[in-house]
Amino acid sequence: MHLLDIRNLKTHFYTLEGVVKAVDDVSFTVDEGEAVGLAGESGSGKSTVALSVMRLIKPPGKVVSGQILYKGEDLLGKRIAQFDDVRWKEISMIFQGAMNALNPVYTVGNQIVEAITHHEGTSSTEAWKTAERLLGLVGIDSSRAHSFPHEFSGGMRQRAMIAMALALNPSLVIADEPTTALDVIVERQILDLIADLKRKLGLSILLITHDLSVISELCSKAVIFYAGQIAELSPVAAMLKEPLHPYTRGLLDAFLRIDGEKEKLRPIAGNPPSLLNPPSGCRFHPRCPYAKGICSTEQPKLTDVGGRLVACHLFTGAS
Amino acid sequence: MSKANVTRRQRVRSTLQNASAFLKTFRRSKMGVLGLAIIVFFIALALLAGPLAPYPPKLMGAGQPFEVPSAEHWLGTDDVGEDLYSQLLYGTRVSLMVGFVAAFMSTIIGTMVGLISGYFGGKLDEFFMRVIDVLIIIPGIPLMLLLAAYLGPSIWNIIFILVFFGWTTIGRVVRSQTLALRELPFIESARASGAGDMRIMFTDLMPNLVGIIVPQAILSIVGAILGEAGLSFLGLGDPTNQSWGLMLYYAESYGAFLRSAWWWIIPPGLCITLVGIGFTFVGYALNDIFNPRLRRRGA
Amino acid sequence: METSTLVAAEDLKKLFPVRSGILTSIFKTEQKFVHAVDGISFYIEKGEIFCIVGESGCGKTTAARLLLMLERPTSGKMTFENRDLIAMDKNELKRLRKRMQVVFQDPYGSLNPRKTVFKIISEPLEIHSVADTYQDKMDRVMKALEAVDITPPETFIFKFPHELSGGQRQRIAVARALALEPTFIVADEPVSMIDVSMRVGILNLLQELRSRLGITILLITHDLAVARYMSDRIAVMYLGRLVEIAPADELIQEPKHPYTRALVSAVPRVSTSKVERIKLKGEVPTPIDIPSGCRFRTRCPYAESICESADPPLREIRPQHLVACHIA
Numbered sequence: 012m013h014l015l016d017i018r019n020l021k022t023h024f025y026t027l028e029g030v031v032k033a034v035d036d037v038s039f040t041v042d043e044g045e046a047v048g049l050a051g052e053s054g055s056g057k058s059t060v061a062l063s064v065m066r067l068i069k070p071p072g073k074v075v076s077g078q079i080l081y082k083g084e085d086l087l088g089k090r091i092a093q094f095d096d097v098r099w100k101e102i103s104m105i106f107q108g109a110m111n112a113l114n115p116v117y118t119v120g121n122q123i124v125e126a127i128t129h130h131e132g133t134s135s136t137e138a139w140k141t142a143e144r145l146l147g148l149v150g151i152d153s154s155r156a157h158s159f160p161h162e163f164s165g166g167m168r169q170r171a172m173i174a175m176a177l178a179l180n181p182s183l184v185i186a187d188e189p190t191t192a193l194d195v196i197v198e199r200q201i202l203d204l205i206a207d208l209k210r211k212l213g214l215s216i217l218l219i220t221h222d223l224s225v226i227s228e229l230c231s232k233a234v235i236f237y238a239g240q241i242a243e244l245s246p247v248a249a250m251l252k253e254p255l256h257p258y259t260r261g262l263l264d265a266f267l268r269i270d271g272e273k274e275k276l277r278p279i280a281g282n283p284p285s286l287l288n289p290p291s292g293c294r295f296h297p298r299c300p301y302a303k304g305i306c307s308t309e310q311p312k313l314t315d316v317g318g319r320l321v322a323c324h325l326f327t328g329a330s
Numbered sequence: 331m332s333k334a335n336v337t338r339r340q341r342v343r344s345t346l347q348n349a350s351a352f353l354k355t356f357r358r359s360k361m362g363v364l365g366l367a368i369i370v371f372f373i374a375l376a377l378l379a380g381p382l383a384p385y386p387p388k389l390m391g392a393g394q395p396f397e398v399p400s401a402e403h404w405l406g407t408d409d410v411g412e413d414l415y416s417q418l419l420y421g422t423r424v425s426l427m428v429g430f431v432a433a434f435m436s437t438i439i440g441t442m443v444g445l446i447s448g449y450f451g452g453k454l455d456e457f458f459m460r461v462i463d464v465l466i467i468i469p470g471i472p473l474m475l476l477l478a479a480y481l482g483p484s485i486w487n488i489i490f491i492l493v494f495f496g497w498t499t500i501g502r503v504v505r506s507q508t509l510a511l512r513e514l515p516f517i518e519s520a521r522a523s524g525a526g527d528m529r530i531m532f533t534d535l536m537p538n539l540v541g542i543i544v545p546q547a548i549l550s551i552v553g554a555i556l557g558e559a560g561l562s563f564l565g566l567g568d569p570t571n572q573s574w575g576l577m578l579y580y581a582e583s584y585g586a587f588l589r590s591a592w593w594w595i596i597p598p599g600l601c602i603t604l605v606g607i608g609f610t611f612v613g614y615a616l617n618d619i620f621n622p623r624l625r626r627r628g629a
Numbered sequence: 630m631e632t633s634t635l636v637a638a639e640d641l642k643k644l645f646p647v648r649s650g651i652l653t654s655i656f657k658t659e660q661k662f663v664h665a666v667d668g669i670s671f672y673i674e675k676g677e678i679f680c681i682v683g684e685s686g687c688g689k690t691t692a693a694r695l696l697l698m699l700e701r702p703t704s705g706k707m708t709f710e711n712r713d714l715i716a717m718d719k720n721e722l723k724r725l726r727k728r729m730q731v732v733f734q735d736p737y738g739s740l741n742p743r744k745t746v747f748k749i750i751s752e753p754l755e756i757h758s759v760a761d762t763y764q765d766k767m768d769r770v771m772k773a774l775e776a777v778d779i780t781p782p783e784t785f786i787f788k789f790p791h792e793l794s795g796g797q798r799q800r801i802a803v804a805r806a807l808a809l810e811p812t813f814i815v816a817d818e819p820v821s822m823i824d825v826s827m828r829v830g831i832l833n834l835l836q837e838l839r840s841r842l843g844i845t846i847l848l849i850t851h852d853l854a855v856a857r858y859m860s861d862r863i864a865v866m867y868l869g870r871l872v873e874i875a876p877a878d879e880l881i882q883e884p885k886h887p888y889t890r891a892l893v894s895a896v897p898r899v900s901t902s903k904v905e906r907i908k909l910k911g912e913v914p915t916p917i918d919i920p921s922g923c924r925f926r927t928r929c930p931y932a933e934s935i936c937e938s939a940d941p942p943l944r945e946i947r948p949q950h951l952v953a954c955h956i957a
Contacts (some may be wrong), residue, residue: 164912195896196895198895199894251899262825268857269896276829276833278833341786341787516740516741518739519731519733519739522697523756524722524726524756525756537741
């Protein structure tokens, strides 16, 4: 059984301008001990998937249909009170812009302790011991537990967020762009930390990012998002060696590397799609160098190609 | 057809598109439409006061004193038999005129001060801010009374007083918006291109301030109309003119309250209120359109 | 100086006074300064793409603003086309601005939201009274739009920024920079706020400007992969100083300064081969209190006693390759 099994998830936003189909029929799984990477550009819907799992979607957004199975149980079917058992205890999240997600008027230690006591009602002393242990786990000296967020550097704040996410010993951690706003050196430290913690604690990770190199370092499976839908789902190594979907190919062709041959890169033509009025048929067709007639009329279904999934008419056998 | 003509036509077309989009959005605001209707109604009254008024407003003995509203005198008469309906109509002119002129001048002064103060900062900014602080701290009404008593009763003195105290709100609002915009990259770009301060203030910053200035200006009209009404009611108004506030002054002085002559008291008060509501609604509606930060969303 | 040099900086410094609170001014402690740029020297050749790379807070953006004379340096010398920038009077500087332009990082903030594309691009023309007639302005604007691959230009001329995507806006920013036909463009993090799939488009465009129009480019970025793709030479900046300058490939493949080596080894890679990671200890010191001697010594895994006492100068250890380190 999969740890996390998302089936046909649809999350829409009902705005004044119209309906934004941020997540439009998305299905994938995360197994125990697995690190899955959700890759896509800004506005592709990947963060919305994470928020849907955590049931943090607020109006005008709404999870329209689909199932989110965690250890076999549908999270969407639970009432809020029941979901509290799952949130943070089983699944926790490291948010985007985590540096600003810490409350500036409470010490870092306090915030971790609060997370612990709120969910588990342990005594304050116990909670503090746990908090200090967690800070140590992420490489922060326990003496800093009584510092305020503004006394921490960006990297340290990110580590504090990670410590908070681990407070209740979850099985699954969702990391939303954990290194996007960080400098190179700090990014390296955080990536190494996440890899280390995954190993030590046997965590399962759902990593959301636009940076393919981060996915290639941490994840074994990649889910490529485009315009609210999955374009390609594949083991990372295979995807990097032989990308199937033209979008994935385009991303890799436009990938800035620090190693390897220095060659002229090619951008993906066109502009990012509007989620309000996505293109008809295959949403990538206006930018695709291989687009055929059918691509503008019919949406390609996810097809199995040697154990990998692709949503492209090049593989659906349509002519 | 040369390229310039093609694009000129496009430019006209795009301007028209923007204008119609704006009107469409405005129409969607029930508050704005209602407010606009009220304003248009009163402006019409003001313009048509002449033909609409059945009697000259200051004609004593047009009717019996303190006549109750009737077919001949729709709003009855005052203590010397002047027709109140005619007075109300002509009063509309003065009240609206003072409102518009005072608000217009306050806006100009407030915008200039706010823009220059916010843009240059430093000691100039400090100076203007202290001036505004002083003007706000001093109790407005007593000072207005003093000034009015000193300067004498004239419509232009009233406008002067209203502007003297009224520009501070817009001044502060424009200044804070200028401060926020000043740091944005597009201003830096203009500077890097070699734009001088004047140019940056008036062609780069100003268009971005219009969205704040226009709603504020509309709202300040309310303050001006109420201010004029207040000053006139207290007896500092211009007796050679007609205004709603003056009507209330005379009503109070000549015993309308004692006699329960409601037809003298309620109509001018009601008009002041309605006009205030009208401009307030339009001001809020414009604020929603120009500054949609807090726009409501559907299901 | 060689005549092929377009821009040169010599011991450029920019110090910002730290605003003291009431208590400090009462006790009259010494005025502290933020050493944003603490003595940098370099030159940029005509037609070159020169990159300053560094983490946030290292002073690279301040350095760019100094070169553009958006800030006055505290001390040091800067020349453009061999003329002293600091000594110039207002009018001469304004004339010079025609030849040096800038593209900023934020495509959403660098265009005036209330102006049409046409007005945005023609503004520099108006400032310098370049085009006389409306037709003339229009022609130049169209030309600039075509140069940045915004086609057909007629459909974009009267659009507002909010109607365009991030990549398109950045292209408009470049078109604006091109309107006056400059010889030098400073690009400050030109793609860091743009989606990945469109970054290469903007970068290729900038490279084209260099190859087709001979425009010299100063690129500021924190992204080493971008620096490698674009630049002829890269300068690494740390805490207000340049610690290494070298041709791009040489810097990435054979970095000499410990900081550069740590940076290069830290970048996430796609290839599976193991990379020797250089681990740095501690955090970046505050630019108000610069460490004595070599400012990098507090984090350097190879620091020795000399590093504490002596500040290493930027020396040429190989042709075109300069390092500021006692050990390298």
